[in-house]
Amino acid sequence: xxxxxxxxxxxxxxxxxxxGLNHFYQLYxxxxxxxxxxxxxxxxxxxxGLFTLVKAVELLAGVMLLVGWRVPLALIMVLPVSFTVWxxxxxxxxxxxxxxxxxxxxxxxNTVLLLAYWDCYRDFFTRHAVPRLPFASAxxxxxxxxxx
Amino acid sequence: xxxxxxxxxxxxxxxxVVTALDWFMPSLMPFMRDTTFTDxxxxxxxxxxxxxxxxxxxxxxxxxxxxxxxLNRAAPFALAAMFPANICGAYIGVLLEGxxxxxxxxxxxxxxNGLLMLAYLPYYHGVLQSGRTGGGxxxxxxxxxxxxxxxxxxxxxxxxxxxxxxxxxxxxxAAMWFFWYVVPFANSTTGMVTLIYPGVILAVGLxxxxxxxxxx
Numbered sequence: 235x236x237x238x239x240x241x242x243x244x245x246x247x248x249x250x251x252x253x254g255l256n257h258f259y260q261l262y263x264x265x266x267x268x269x270x271x272x273x274x275x276x277x278x279x280x281x282x283g284l285f286t287l288v289k290a291v292e293l294l295a296g297v298m299l300l301v302g303w304r305v306p307l308a309l310i311m312v313l314p315v316s317f318t319v320w321x322x323x324x325x326x327x328x329x330x331x332x333x334x335x336x337x338x339x340x341x342x343x344n345t346v347l348l349l350a351y352w353d354c355y356r357d358f359f360t361r362h363a364v365p366r367l368p369f370a371s372a373x374x375x376x377x378x379x380x381x382x
Numbered sequence: 383x384x385x386x387x388x389x390x391x392x393x394x395x396x397x398x399v400v401t402a403l404d405w406f407m408p409s410l411m412p413f414m415r416d417t418t419f420t421d422x423x424x425x426x427x428x429x430x431x432x433x434x435x436x437x438x439x440x441x442x443x444x445x446x447x448x449x450x451x452x453l454n455r456a457a458p459f460a461l462a463a464m465f466p467a468n469i470c471g472a473y474i475g476v477l478l479e480g481x482x483x484x485x486x487x488x489x490x491x492x493x494x495n496g497l498l499m500l501a502y503l504p505y506y507h508g509v510l511q512s513g514r515t516g517g518g519x520x521x522x523x524x525x526x527x528x529x530x531x532x533x534x535x536x537x538x539x540x541x542x543x544x545x546x547x548x549x550x551x552x553x554x555x556a557a558m559w560f561f562w563y564v565v566p567f568a569n570s571t572t573g574m575v576t577l578i579y580p581g582v583i584l585a586v587g588l589x590x591x592x593x594x595x596x597x598x
Contacts (some may be wrong), residue, residue, distance in 0.1 A: 244577060248572075252569065274430045281423065282478055364501055
């Protein structure tokens, strides 16, 4: 199992780092889309500056995966990006296009890796989580209640 | 203090549910005032997000997340799910539209989301941890050297046995093959160039492991 996870992780990092870097230093022409709506979304993201934020997250998460630093955080941080990539490549570009293959690959890699690190996300789903004062000492930490 | 955070949780949840419901079913909320955007970039951004369906996805996340907060079910998950949507909202409100009231509201919502995440910080421990394993072990990994990613691909001095490096090289070669044969266009080259880094770490680690074996 671990070999499969490592393979997916290397492929995902090998994909995301150049894709993120490409926005800041052009390595290859950025695909703009083939459908009016996908082009409109892409150009709006680019012109508004939001695309820079998206690509910075993609690059940072890719590096974190490759060098093995806070991997569960990187996977959840990049999830909105990979979801948007999947949505853009499938729903906006067309479900039966070459783009869709890329979309499924990116979304699939992120999903597989999230599932592989599922233990790290278990506490997110605590049914009745108890809040406490941020940065309070450990003795003030409330007991966790029933897990979902 | 817990009570104050419970109140803030319900307040954020109600705001999220009401604003999302107002977007999906405006007739349900006749008392809600519609926000009018004037900046051309903000208007264009919202138009394409609406036309593409991405705004509906964001609003659904706000609706579901808000409901979870109100019901106090999986609150840490709800807050983490809504955070990226609220960042985008703040980006549009503050940097694109820039109106004082809208910007203030967007920042207040984001701050409330962030503050509540801080209040639930212990529940994010599994995601925020670091250490030699790189923040956690994946399925099938164990804490012994050579049995988790970082001990082969990130740390050449981990002390993993030479046998583990053979498996590591096989995985690395499979990833290189994938980029070489399966991935088309420039993505193929850039992917392989990126994978040189873990390849070098593996090679240095293997040399170290062999030298250690010889001297032992």
